[in-house]
Amino acid sequence: MKGIFVSHGSPMILVEKDPWKDLLKEWGKKLGKFDTVIVISPHFFSWSGTFLVETQPVLECIQDYYGFPDELYKFCYSAENNVELAKKIVEEGRKVGLPIKEDNKWGLDHGAWIPLLFMYPEGVKAVTVSITDLPARTHYRLGEVISKAVGEENVLIMGTGSPTHRLELMYLNVKPKQSKFDEILIKKLKESDFESIFSLEGTKEWNVASPEGMLRPLYVVLGAVKPKKAEIIGYEVQYAGVSMLAVEFYS
Secondary structure, three states: OEEEEEOOOOHHHHOOOOHHHHHHHHHHHHHOOOOEEEEEOOOOEEOOOOEEEEOOOEEOEOOOOOOOOHHHHHOOOOEEEOHHHHHHHHHHHHHOOOOEEEEOOOOEOHHHHHHHHHHOOOOOEEEEEOEEOOOHHHHHHHHHHHHHHHOOOOEEEEEEOOOOEOHHHHHOOOOOOOOHHHHHHHHHHHOOOOHHHHHHOOOHHHHHHOOHHHHHHHHHHHHHHOOOEEEEEEEEEEEOOEEEEEEEEEO
């Protein structure tokens, strides 16, 4: 199983001339074909303390953004669900006592379908699993469960979100720049110091950056692939308070 972490960015990426979508297109070609992409989006959040795995036949596109130009709502991306794999993830999770259950009320939110749209425009089977308010280590365990369920299948697991996510800074005429948190996180990734990433939560730098989804999608990917090293595919700060990161992991 291959693992990546990628920022999906603002929905404006759909209509703006943005180099990030070119990065996504080329990265998708480089990664190649997968039977299934498992997506962990920060926007699929379960407040019940139970992980949700969608098991309906089709994961419908969700345009979960508001107040944007009308042209953005012309874009959408749905995917056939790998129902068998989704149910197996639930089954494996229950075996180890993980709070997890089947669900059929969500689909592909913009944190999931925007990267898929550019990376796999021809379509791909998908599975989507929620994050929760449970601890980081529990999300790592979810990744281990996903790995067990996947077995030898040809699967990509993709966590999405922005390491720095302070949307209010976009409106305060603040100059875009790398946050201290991003600097620390990228250094740890480059040094393959994955274990110490967990210790960043709650630090001053963490609180200032307010990572999207509390970095839970990244923890799930780390648990799933247990990488030996990571490669930074791309990084940029397009707007004040919002950073974009693309990481490929190697086991």
